[in-house]
Amino acid sequence: MCSSCGFPSAPGHWTEAGAPTPGDRMRARFRRAQAASVLLQAYGLTARDDGAVPGVQLSSRTGATQIVPDFDAVWTEAARMAGQPIDPLSDRFLDDA
Amino acid sequence: MTTPDFGADRLKLVLVGGYLGAGKSTWLRHQLYAGTFQAPHLIINEAAELAVDDAIFADRYPVTLLSGGCACCDGREALLTALRQLCDQRSRAAGPQGRTSLAVLETSGLADPGAIAQALRADPMLAFHLALSETIVLVDAQNGAAQLASEPLGRAQIEAADRLVLTKTDLAAPDDTARLIATLRRLAPGAAITADIRGEATALPDAIDAAPLPLAKDDRAPIQPVQITLPEGLDWAAFAVWLSALLTAHGNDIVRVKGTVQTPAGRLLLQGIRTHVQPPEILPDSDLARDGTIVLIGRNIDAERITRSITRFAAPLL
Numbered sequence: 001m002c003s004s005c006g007f008p009s010a011p012g013h014w015t016e017a018g019a020p021t022p023g024d025r026m027r028a029r030f031r032r033a034q035a036a037s038v039l040l041q042a043y044g045l046t047a048r049d050d051g052a053v054p055g056v057q058l059s060s061r062t063g064a065t066q067i068v069p070d071f072d073a074v075w076t077e078a079a080r081m082a083g084q085p086i087d088p089l090s091d092r093f094l095d096d097a
Numbered sequence: 098m099t100t101p102d103f104g105a106d107r108l109k110l111v112l113v114g115g116y117l118g119a120g121k122s123t124w125l126r127h128q129l130y131a132g133t134f135q136a137p138h139l140i141i142n143e144a145a146e147l148a149v150d151d152a153i154f155a156d157r158y159p160v161t162l163l164s165g166g167c168a169c170c171d172g173r174e175a176l177l178t179a180l181r182q183l184c185d186q187r188s189r190a191a192g193p194q195g196r197t198s199l200a201v202l203e204t205s206g207l208a209d210p211g212a213i214a215q216a217l218r219a220d221p222m223l224a225f226h227l228a229l230s231e232t233i234v235l236v237d238a239q240n241g242a243a244q245l246a247s248e249p250l251g252r253a254q255i256e257a258a259d260r261l262v263l264t265k266t267d268l269a270a271p272d273d274t275a276r277l278i279a280t281l282r283r284l285a286p287g288a289a290i291t292a293d294i295r296g297e298a299t300a301l302p303d304a305i306d307a308a309p310l311p312l313a314k315d316d317r318a319p320i321q322p323v324q325i326t327l328p329e330g331l332d333w334a335a336f337a338v339w340l341s342a343l344l345t346a347h348g349n350d351i352v353r354v355k356g357t358v359q360t361p362a363g364r365l366l367l368q369g370i371r372t373h374v375q376p377p378e379i380l381p382d383s384d385l386a387r388d389g390t391i392v393l394i395g396r397n398i399d400a401e402r403i404t405r406s407i408t409r410f411a412a413p414l415l
Contacts (some may be wrong), residue, residue: 012366015337018360028334028361035335038410039342043148071338075345087346088339088406089399 013070026051036074042093043082047074107228108184110200110211111137111332115235116244116251117206120264120295124235125203127296129158135347140167140179159197160259167205169212176202176213177220184226199220209250210234210351211257211370218373229375234258237293240270242277242310245284255284256320256352257370263292266299275307282320283309286322287353318396325403327389331411339410340374340391341401348372350398354389364388 015032019025033049033056039060040047048057059065060081067075079085080082087093103400111134115121120323128134142163161179166172182201190196204210212233217223234254237244241263244251257259261281274292278301281290292301336358344351354369359381363376393403 004201012376014374014376015334015341017337018333018358018362018365018379020362024361030330031334032338035338035410039339071341072345073341085346086342087347088376088410089402094402094405094409 013072015071032056032071036071037087039086039093040078041088043078043084044088045078045081047078107226108180108187108200109198109228109230110180110202110212110217112191112202112204112232113231113235114204114208114210114232114254114258115206115239116237116248116254117265118237118240119206119237121203121206121235124262124264124293124296126292131296134199134201136197137201138197139184140176140200141255142172142176142205142208152298153352158167168202169210169216172205173213173216177216179222180227181220188226209253209257209383213254214257214370214373219225222282223336231259232257232370233260233262235262235264235279236281238263238266238274238328239275242280244275245277245280245310252284255281255288257366258285258288261285261290263290263301265294266292266302267294271302272307276310277301279301279307280309285353286320287355287392287395297397320394320396321398322392322394323336323398323400323403325357325393325400325407327391327392328339328408328411331407332364333358335410336407339392339407343406344369344374346371347395347398350391351395354391354396355394356390358391359388367391 016025016028021073029049029051033047034055036047044061045049046059046061048059050057051069055067056071057065057067058074058078058081064081065082068074075086113121113125129137132175137158139158139160140163141160152348161183163179164173166175168176168335183197187196204213214229214232217229218226236255241251245255253350263274269277278290281288290301292299340354345356348371351369352371354367354374355363356367358367362379364380366380367377368375373409
C-alpha cells in the first residue's frame with residue numbers, strides 16, 4: 001500500500017465491517033476496545049483505542065503496552081502477555097463476575 | 098484513508114473439491130457447457146505429474162494448470178503464485194471489460210478445501226484481491242460411503258463444503274444413497290445437498306428415515322450444529338470482538354460459522370471456515386431475515402457456556 005495516499009485501501013479485518021460512515025467507524029473502534037476489555041480484564045489486561053493511534057493498545061497491570069493492528073493480533077498478543085490463551089468460554093472469564 | 102472495501106471488486110474464487118474419482122472434471126465440464134459460471138478462469142490442480150484434465154477445457158476458457166503437487170500442501174506455493182499472477186493481470190487490465198471476475202479452482206482429489214481457504218487468507222497479496230465465494234464438494238454416490246468409512250480426508254472435504262453435490266446416483270441403490278445423504282447431513286449440517294448425474298441436476302432420494310453410516314475411525318467428537326441467539330442489546334461491534342476471540346481460542350473445533358447480523362451498514366452475512374472469516378457481505382433487507390441467530394457447526398461446542406459467555410459480553414460494560 002502507498003504510505004502517502006493509502007492506495008489501494010487495506011481490506012480491513014472482518015470485525016471492522018458494517019460501519020459505513022467515518023463516525024460509525026470511530027464509534028465502532030471505541031466499542032470494540034471496550035468490549036475486548038470485558039474479556040481481557042479476567043486476564044489482567046486492558047484494550048484501548050484512542051482513535052488517534054492506528055490499531056489497538058494492549059496494556060497489562062504492570063504497564064507493559066503493545067500496539068497491535070487488528071483483532072486476530074489482539075488475541076494472540078494478549079495470550080503472549082497473559083502467558084495463557086484468552087478463552088471466552090473459560091471458567092476464568094465466566095466465573096469472574 | 099479510503100473506506101475499506103469488503104470484497105466488492107475482488108476476484109471471486111469458487112473451489113470445486115471432492116475425493117478422487119468423485120466426478121469433478123465431468124461435473125465442471127457440464128457446468129461450463131450449461132453456463133453456470135460466467136466467463137471463468139479455470140485453475141486445474143492435479144496431484145499427479147501427468148495432467149489430463151486441462152485438455153478437456155483448454156479450447157474454451159483460459160486455463161492454468163498446476164500439476165505435480167496438491168494445492169493444499171505440496172503445491173500450495175504454486176497455487177498462490179498462479180492466483181497472484183491472475184490478480185496482477187486483472188489489476189493491469191484497462192477497464193472492467195478485460196477483467197476476469199471469476200476463477201474456478203478444481204482441486205485435486207487429495208486436497209482439503211479448508212486448508213486452501215486458510216492459505217488464501219494468510220497470503221498478504223491475495224487477502225486484498227481475492228474473495229472465496231463458494232466451496233462446492235462432490236461426493237460419489239457409488240463409492241462415497243466406502244471412502245467415508247476409511248478416509249478421514251473424505252470427511253475433512255465434506256466438513257468444509259458450502260454445497261454438496263452427489264454424483265453417479267444412477268449407479269447406486271436408492272437406499273444406499275439415502276443413507277449416504279443422512280451421513281452427509283450429519284457431517285455438514287449447514288451445507289445444501291443436491292444430486293447431479295454427469296452434471297445434469299436430478300432428484301435426491303428421500304432420506305428422512307435413513308440411518309447414517311458408520312464413519313472412519315475418528316476419536317474426535319461428532320460435528321454438531323449449535324444455534325446461538327444473540328442477546329438483546331448486543332451490538333455488532335461487541336459481537337464481532339466476541340466471535341473473533343472465540344474463533345482464536347476454539348477455531349480447531351468450530352468448522353463453520355454462519356448467520357446474519359444487523360449493523361449500522363445494513364444486514365451483514367457472516368461466513369467462516371475454521372478460524373477464517375470471509376469479509377462480510379452486505380445483504381439486502383428481506384422479510385425472511387432471521388437476524389441475530391448465528392449457527393456454529395463443530396465439535397465439543399457447549400451451547401450453554403457459549404450463551405453464558407455472550408451474555409456477559411452483552412451486559413452493560415463496567
